[in-house]
Amino acid sequence: MRVRKLTLAAMALAAGLSLTACQNDDGTDQSAAPPAASAASSSNGGSGSAGSDQEGGTDSAGKTPDGTGDADGSGGTGGSGGSAEDGQAAKCRTDELEITAMDATVGGDTEGTVAVDLKNGGGRDCTLAGYAGVDLKTNAGTLSAERTGEEASPVVLKDGENVTFGITYPVNDTGGSGVRITGLVVTPPNETKSVTLDWPGGASLPASDEPGSPVRVGPMGSAGQGG
Template identity: 40%
Template sequence: MKHTRIAAFAALGLAAALSLTACNGDDSGADASSQGAATSNSSSSSSSSSSGGGSEAGQGPSGSGQDSKGGADATNGGGTSGGTKVTSCKTKDLAIDAQDAAPDEKTGRIDITMVNRGSTTCSATGFPGVDIKDADGTSSSTGRGQAQPRVTTLKPGDAAVFNLAYDIDDSGESMASPTHLLVTPPNETHTVTLKWPAGAGAIKGIAADVQVYPTHTTK
């Protein structure tokens, strides 16, 4: 009887030990599974954040071609009229002249007007090319003013104007002695030669210090 009780207690102890071991094994497996899921979620979140950062890094303003001084310019497009594409104005169809329009004794300004003498509507949108010819026979390009081109569409008889702006040298020692303006309309390669306007003030600095601004309509 005594041996039977001892054996029974031993059996119960063994069963309890086995049950405890099984419980510990299940908890360990659950913990490992939970840790694995957490690691997977963390990696997925990190990957998503990195992808979003790369996309944002790729955004930003693109550069604009403002260095070209010529009349033909990729940034100067044609226009539209009534939904129809309008081609650029041709130099041969434009009547062009220059006049002194200085607002005061310190600021020089020359207005250059282009009238569409052709039979069709055309676009004069953009920066013209302007070189200044000096008394010694050399010519130099002007710079560009900080302004955005405006859509400038000309029907037959319509006029567009653009300006040259500079500081006037009143010292009598100007390094420039301009005699002519060489003007190339936007998106054109043919140039017209105009006389430097009578009465226009002396240029302070050199031709590159004179700034040309984009065309706009006179209406």
């Protein structure tokens, strides 16, 4: 009987030790299911998954949440277009103009005058603003005209209309051969393409050692006013 009691006591002690090993230090059972809140937290992709939907963020198109503009602060507006400002016609191109030159010297004048006419043949309105470029071809090289300094207001030419400007130069009355003029080169304002014309004025300029050019060009509409 004593042996049986010792055996039962040993079995009871072993069962108690086994039960203790299945519990945490705080007495909870690790075999129990996790709380429902913990399972829900792991299923939404983590704490950073909703960052772009938070106030002040941006969506995949780069817009702010209220749709007012781009994320870089540009407001989403496009650039302005159009080649003419304030409704003004675009500039006249060299190829659209019919350019001619004629002698406009009045008897008794101390200077000679050549009038250069620019006619709009481009089929649209266009604008000439400023001075044309004027160069004389001579037997001594190219001589560029200097501007008179008069105000150069923009001129809008309708198709078929024309405007004239003046070139003044000293008349060669020295009796010598002077500097012989062989051609006239005209470049419309704000253009780089030129046209070469016959020179309709006096055949030569007086030879001079003075610096600068004795030939002067006026603005659009200045024919006969070049001095």
